[in-house]
Amino acid sequence: xxxxDLLFYFFATLSLGGGLLMVFSRHPVSAALFMIVSLVGVASxxxxxxxxxxxxxxxxxxxxxxxxxxxxxxxxxxxxxxxAKASKVKLLSGVAGLISVGLxxxxxxxxxLGSMDCSECSAENCDACGESAAFAWxxxxxxxxxxxxxxxxxxxxxxxxxxxxxxxxxxxxVAGFLLxxxxxxxxxxxxxxTAEGEG
Amino acid sequence: xxxxxxxxxxxxxxxxxxxxMVSAVMTMAGYSVxxxxxxxxxxxxxxxxxxxxxxxxxxxxxxGPFLKGLGIFQPLADGLKFLFKEEIVPGHxxxxxxxxxxxxxxxxxxxxxxxLPFGEYFDEAGNSSPLILANLEVGILxxxxxxxxxVYGIVLAGWSSNSKYPFLGGIRSSAQMISYELAMGLSxxxxxxxxxxxxxxxxxxxxxxxxxxxxxxxxxxxxxxVSALIFLVALFAETNRLPFDMPESETDLVGGFHTExxxxxxxxxxxxEYAHIVVGSAIFTTIFLGGxxxxxxxxxxxxxxxIGTLLGIGWFLAKTVCLIFFFIWIRWTxxxxxxxxxxxxxxxxxLPLALVNLIVYVLLVTWLDQPPSVTP
Numbered sequence: 001x002x003x004x005d006l007l008f009y010f011f012a013t014l015s016l017g018g019g020l021l022m023v024f025s026r027h028p029v030s031a032a033l034f035m036i037v038s039l040v041g042v043a044s045x046x047x048x049x050x051x052x053x054x055x056x057x058x059x060x061x062x063x064x065x066x067x068x069x070x071x072x073x074x075x076x077x078x079x080x081x082x083x084a085k086a087s088k089v090k091l092l093s094g095v096a097g098l099i100s101v102g103l104x105x106x107x108x109x110x111x112x113l114g115s116m117d118c119s120e121c122s123a124e125n126c127d128a129c130g131e132s133a134a135f136a137w138x139x140x141x142x143x144x145x146x147x148x149x150x151x152x153x154x155x156x157x158x159x160x161x162x163x164x165x166x167x168x169x170x171x172x173x174v175a176g177f178l179l180x181x182x183x184x185x186x187x188x189x190x191x192x193x194t195a196e197g198e199g
Numbered sequence: 200x201x202x203x204x205x206x207x208x209x210x211x212x213x214x215x216x217x218x219x220m221v222s223a224v225m226t227m228a229g230y231s232v233x234x235x236x237x238x239x240x241x242x243x244x245x246x247x248x249x250x251x252x253x254x255x256x257x258x259x260x261x262x263g264p265f266l267k268g269l270g271i272f273q274p275l276a277d278g279l280k281f282l283f284k285e286e287i288v289p290g291h292x293x294x295x296x297x298x299x300x301x302x303x304x305x306x307x308x309x310x311x312x313x314x315l316p317f318g319e320y321f322d323e324a325g326n327s328s329p330l331i332l333a334n335l336e337v338g339i340l341x342x343x344x345x346x347x348x349x350v351y352g353i354v355l356a357g358w359s360s361n362s363k364y365p366f367l368g369g370i371r372s373s374a375q376m377i378s379y380e381l382a383m384g385l386s387x388x389x390x391x392x393x394x395x396x397x398x399x400x401x402x403x404x405x406x407x408x409x410x411x412x413x414x415x416x417x418x419x420x421x422x423x424x425v426s427a428l429i430f431l432v433a434l435f436a437e438t439n440r441l442p443f444d445m446p447e448s449e450t451d452l453v454g455g456f457h458t459e460x461x462x463x464x465x466x467x468x469x470x471x472e473y474a475h476i477v478v479g480s481a482i483f484t485t486i487f488l489g490g491x492x493x494x495x496x497x498x499x500x501x502x503x504x505x506i507g508t509l510l511g512i513g514w515f516l517a518k519t520v521c522l523i524f525f526f527i528w529i530r531w532t533x534x535x536x537x538x539x540x541x542x543x544x545x546x547x548x549x550l551p552l553a554l555v556n557l558i559v560y561v562l563l564v565t566w567l568d569q570p571p572s573v574t575p
Contacts, residue, residue: 064347
């Protein structure tokens, strides 16, 4: 087994194991920490795919910012192991569990089909496969990338930037607007409650 | 890619370089502690540590007493003291996280240096390549990502100690880090805009690109003073230095997050803090003070050979040491802010200032980058 393979199995175990332990650990702080382990594991898998930018964003946004907030809230509210058991909505958790299992099944089926395609490809016309793998993508040029049609897959930051701000400009704006609306809503809700508390 | 001998050789070489760099930073961290004690002593009209000396050095005429007076051997004694003290674990702590916290605090402080360029070397043709452990295209983001993990060490230490003062320290620290990370990131966006001129090969997210853009030109400190100011203030907050040492403010929280820590575990926290300062100073030097390049608008006066490499590294270190001195200087000059003042400064002053700064530079860069055909 080669080095990158070993690393892949190590980090895959890390991310899956971290995820499992997160679900099964009884203390919320432990759960949050295992989630960080899992996120860092996934980031390492991105590194193995040469997608440094994605890996760093994963650590920066999820492990570095979101999880710090989670931990902050858990500690501030002092949720202990008893607090985790408090959720008594059995029906809701049952439905959520069913949906997750369904998604997992779909994913596995899709993966199985996908790998079958790949094996056929490598068995029958492996010349084409090898050729496409060795093919060097051309550099992104500003003028061709402006309309986003000639975007090619690349792990470089420039590709992400052109993709987000040229081709997917509208979805980006819509997502930003949604987040803004959510933020304004949260501010209004929290303002209202404090005003009532004072009055 | 199999593990063949060439790859092993490469790995060994990388490991050796990494070890060298870690020991260099750790030495600098150790001597920053000494510098802190000496500078604070001078500022307060005291002498500072001046008694520790190795037995045989003491008898060298002139040099021995001089080194003794400088306290050169004090870090050695401090380190040994931490190592040989009795290891006490209070009974009420959460053991696993209690032991884990110092490590979690130290590792990010030492990991950020992997993407830090500190010099350049020249091949026979005179082409320069940066001296750096891993030349990542997105180095500056890597530093942000890894240093944002450092807060877990403090939060875990505060939480696992199961006692009031450390807990308050941990909570304050996480709130402070979240607040100032935003301003820090925003303050660097104008830099990226400024450095990545259309058509240039350098990616502005790479620290090497930022340094080389300052070669034989203006330092970014001169071009973007507001960014530099915000970055510096946020750096003080992120390294938990006075006037922002909320997590351990010893007058109201005893020792803050490390109240329950003693001996070597406390030593690790201590070294991690100073390693943060060293690496932070080096990052500021890289981004705003031109890295290893000479003064603004003056080309490097040293030849493009190994002499130039050494002088460049020396120049880089000199700038870094000046910044470390600046850190110490501020600590003994400005009193600690109150917690609400820290939050106020972060959210209502620095963050809007960073946003305005960004907008101004967006407009400026847009105006400067207009294609020549548009301007008459």
